[in-house]
Amino acid sequence: MAKALDEFPHLPLAHLPTPLAEMRHLRDELRARGARNVPRLFIKRDDCTGLATGGNKTRKLEYLLGEALEEGCDTIVTTGALQSNHARQTAAAAAVAGLSCILVLFDTVPYKAAAYRRSGNLLLDRILGAEVRVEDADADAVKIFGALFEEIKAKGGKPYFVPVGGSSATGSLGYANAYLELADQLDALGLDQSVLVHASSSGGTQAGLVAGAQLRGAGPAIAGINVYRKDNAAMAESIHALASKTAALLETPSPAQGSIDLDGEFLGEAYGLPTQEMKDAVELVARMEGVLLDPVYTGKGMAGFIRQIMAGKYAQKEAAVFLHTGGSSGLFAYEEEFTAG
Ligand SMILES: Cc1ncc(COP(=O)(O)O)c(C=O)c1O
Structure with a gap:
């Protein structure tokens, strides 16, 4: 029997569950740009956790x-x-x-x-x-x-x-909990072939999600977009190690070796440095859905999500969910990237 999340010391801080919203305009736009077999697109609003502008x-x-x-x-x-x-x-x-x-x-x-x-x-x-x-x-x-x-x-x-x-095993419990919450929301919509895509950096979000998947046994696949390290393989390995520690805390089996899905194509020059694809993604999602992303994490994550959809990576799925992990207050630190023209 796995250990339940409510057995761990816990201080309620977040407004939960966060909303799961459909991105119909973004889907129409990507189809107009030539994407084929686009699943339904959703955004899981962890930018709305409610604490001082929210976030993961x-x-x-x-x-x-x-x-x-x-x-x-x-x-x-x-x-x-x-x-x-x-x-x-x-x-x-x-x-x-x-x-x-x-x-x-x-x-x-x-x-x-x-x-x-x-x-x-x-x-x-x-x-x-x-x-x-x-x-x-x-x-x-x-x-x-x-x-x-x-x-x-x-x-x-x-x-x-x-x-x-x-990003310790204790912190990652928060994302094991998020996985259970999202999987229940998708179940309620009758969507059982789905994927969750998100920006990955110190790795605790992805590790917690993976541990949550181990705990639940069924639910969306998890795909991280690396916005942090040049060495993608080493980062995937450290996420696997943290996911295993989190799973051990929950007394549930470790994920299989080599099972971490992490895309290393969207980091650009370095962590925190803007890319053109990030800027395009931030502006597109703001204009299609009225949702503000951020320049360091979710902008690059969304650039990855969009390119993966355009390439048909999720054509077999019923739904592709982007996890909005917050950060929009960072836009003000990068204002010069968005004020030209
Ligand atoms: C807005 C935002 N998204 C994603 C992440 C990545 O989460 P993690 O560090 O758990 O990989 C962070 C981490 O700082 C973040 O601030």
Whole structure:
């Protein structure tokens, strides 16, 4: 018997279930552009999880902050790039839980627009009351976190560290839960041949979904779009390892070796650097469906989804679902990409 998700410490933060909406105009447009055998297209709105502009990290933080509270911690520490959506949602979750929050943000993305360094998520982190510490790209993380934990303890505090992207087995439980939720929504629509496509970065979302599929035994196939690492095979392997750890927590069998579907064609030059296909996808989905994607994750993810549909990859399916993992506040940090012309 697998372990039930409600047996884990859990702090309710998200508005669930998130909506599953059909994208009829996008489907018509792709058919007009020559796509054949296009399944019904849907969007699962995890940008509507409700916490300080929403996004996928909220589901992970429900389990992570549940654990932090159970351990009696009072200061949440996490990390990411300057425009981390994860950091913004962590700041909001800590505020809801009544805990302090310190964000250590590494200046790793070689994107030089002025707005990147002051607007978007960075602005929201400060409004949400987090303490923001910016470090150089090549700073020694082990030393920095060691010193920070000592500093918190010296003041009588108890830190809880949330790994980058909230991507531990505990955080990934949030996406095992999301898989069960989506599979039930698809069942209710009578759609049992489906696929779920999403942007993959630190891997916890995909790992959790895969663990959820192991738990449920039936439901949509899962296809990640790599927006993070050049080495696609190594990233797929680390997602498999995290999915196996998450499955072990749930006392359900590990996924088969080599079963992670991860497309490495849409990253572009590097993580956080815009691509033309991303910009086209962001504008197309905004204009067809009134949905705002983001420049770092869901824009590249949607570029992948569209190209896969155009190539007929899902012609055998009844439905292809794009998981909107949030991030639209990042558009303001990349405003220059969308204001020309
Ligand atoms: C908007 C958005 N989409 C997708 C992802 C990728 O999720 P994961 O890091 O779990 O792979 C992130 C991660 O930061 C994100 O902020």
